Amino acid sequence: MTSIHDVARAAGVSISTVSYALSGKRRITETTRRKVEDAVRELGYRPHAGARMLAGSQTFILAVTEPLRSYTYAPAHMAFVLAVAGAARRHDYDVLLLTQEEATAGLRRVTSSRLVDGIVVLDVTTDDDRVALVRTLDVPSVVVGVPADTDGLVCVDLDFEAAARLVVDRLADAGHRVVGLLGHPHAVYVQGSNFPPRVRDAFLARAQERGLEARFVMPERDTASARAAVTELLGPDGDCTGLVMHCEESVQTTALDLLRERGLAVPGDVSVVSVASTFDTAALPVPLDVVPLVPERSCDRAVELVMAQLAGGVEPVVELLEPTYVAHGSVGPPP
Amino acid sequence: MTSIHDVARAAGVSISTVSYALSGKRRITETTRRKVEDAVRELGYRPHAGARMLAGSQTFILAVTEPLRSYTYAPAHMAFVLAVAGAARRHDYDVLLLTQEEATAGLRRVTSSRLVDGIVVLDVTTDDDRVALVRTLDVPSVVVGVPADTDGLVCVDLDFEAAARLVVDRLADAGHRVVGLLGHPHAVYVQGSNFPPRVRDAFLARAQERGLEARFVMPERDTASARAAVTELLGPDGDCTGLVMHCEESVQTTALDLLRERGLAVPGDVSVVSVASTFDTAALPVPLDVVPLVPERSCDRAVELVMAQLAGGVEPVVELLEPTYVAHGSVGPPP
DNA sequence: CTGAAAGCGCTTACAG
C-alpha cells in the first residue's frame, strides 16, 4: 500500500505538505500543489481511511437507519436510502446501513466507536425509539419525518399537511362537493410511519374548512381490498367525484382499473389526484395529477443539515419542504 | 471518550491485556478477564473504530454494491441488501452501501483506502463491470448471482436452472402437455440481472426434454400488459393448462385475477406455480405452489464465504443452492 | 500468563 510518505518522497516535500495540499486546509504554492497532485496520481495514492479517522477524528461516514418494516412500501423506502447515499457522496461521505433488528443498538455502537460522523434517521414513527436515542447521542443527526416530540431535533420533511391541503383545495376549487381519500393499510396508521396520519388529518380538516364531505378508507394491499375501498369511497350513488390517493402504486393502479371497468372517465366523471407519491404518476393507466414526494429533495436537505451541524451550530428545527402541484389533466369539474 | 488506557487503569492491567482479553487472541486468566470485562462494562468502553483499522488492519466493514436499476423490482433487491446487512452483523461486521452511480469507482475507493475488508456484489448482470473490477481487486469478494464469465470468482446463487426444472417436472408429472412461462419485462432480459434468462432457458430446455409444448411471454409491469400476456399464454383455445410465473408480485396477482374473471379454477382448470419469488405466495389471491428465492439463504452463504476468504484460502467456486418445492395446492392434473 | 513498547498512517499544532 502506498502511503503519504511515498507521495511526499515522490513529490519532494514533507508529509504535512502532502496532507495540506490534499485537504486544502492551508495555503500551498501552486507549483507545490501540482507536484503533490502529480505524485498522488502516479502512485494511485488513497489515504488510509482508518488513519484519517484516528488522526483527524473524522470518518467521512454517515449512518443511515431505515427499519424496513414488513408493511412498508419497499420501493419508496429504498429510494430514500439511495437518495441519502447519493447526497452523502456529493459531500464525500459514505453511508453505513443500519437495519431494523439493530436500530438503537446499532446507533449506539457506531457512534460510540466513532465509526460515523453523523446520522440520518429514515422513516420515523410518531413515537420512535431511534429518535429518543438520537436526542441523547450528541452526534450530528437529522430526522427525515416528524415524530410527535421534535424537541431538540433537526427534522426535514415534505410538508404533508400542506400537500393534503393543496389537493383538497384543487378539488374544491374545481367544484367537487364530496371527496374521498384512499389511504394506506390500517397497520401503517397504527404503528407505522409518521406521515400517513398527517395526510389524513390535514385532508379531513381542510375538507371541513372548505365545506366538503370527506371520506377515508384504508385498504390492504390486495386487489380485492383496494376495489372494495374505492367502491366504498365512491358511494352507492356515486356522489363522490373527487378521489385522492395516498397509497402504493399497485393500489392506485387497481383503483384506476376499477374506474375504467365501471365506465367512469377521468376527469369527466371522477377527478383523481395522487398525493405524496414517489413513483411516476404520469405512467399510470391514467396519468394523474400529483403532489409528489421527492426522496432526493428531503434527503439532499437532510444530508446538508448534517454537514451544517458538522461545520458549526445548527439550532434544532423542523424544516417542512413546500409541496408542488403537478398537473397531468386528471382533475376537472364534476359532471 | 474512554480509551483502552482508561479500561486498563480501571482493571489494574496493561492495555495489551485489555486488548487480548477483548479479542480472545491469547489465553487470559479467568480472573483477569473478568476484571477487564467489568471495567469495560462500567466505563461503557467501545474500541475506536479508526484505531482498530489502523493498528489491526481490519475494518469490520463489508461493502455491498447493489445497482438499483429502474427496471428492477425494489422489494426483492432491498431484501437482499437487508439480508446481507443482517448476515454481516452476525459476524460483527457492518455494511457500507455502494450505489449505482458509483459502482466501480466506489469499489475502487473503499478498497484502496482500506475502508472495507470485503465485498458482496449483488444483482450482477451477465456482463457486469463490477465483476470485472472485483476480479482484479485482490479483496475478499463474493458475487451473488452468476455472470457469464465466472473465472476466478466466488459466486453464490440459487440454482435457478434446477428451480425451473423442478416446476416443469411437477407440471409434466401431473400430466400437463402445454406450459407457459410468464416472465419479467423484456428490458430485464436484455440488460438486466443474470437469473431471468437462466430461468427462461432452463424452463424451455426442460419442457422440450419432457416433450411439452412451451410458451414464454415478457409482460411489462402494467396491468394491461400482464393481462394480455396471460391471455397469450393460455392460447385461443385454452390448451395451456400449466402456468409458471417468474415475475413481480403485482403481475402474479393480475394473472390470478384474470383467471378468476375467466372462471378458470386453480388448479381445476389451470395449474399455477411461482418460481424464484421472494414474497409469500401463500398470501396471493390463490395460494401458489412456489420454488422460493430466499434472500437470507444466498446472503448468509455469501457473507460466510467472505469470512472464509478473510480467514484463509477459498478457491474460486460457483455455489448453486439447491431449490425446494413448496406446495400450496395450486397444481393438479389438467382438466 | 502478562507487560512495555513499537508502529500502523494519517492530521495538526508548533516552529521557522
Place this chain on the structure above:
DNA sequence: CTGAAAGCGCTTACAG
C-alpha cells in the same frame, strides 16, 4: 509558504 514532530488509540510481536 513549508517542515519536523507529537499524538490519535489501538494491535501485536517481543520479552520475561
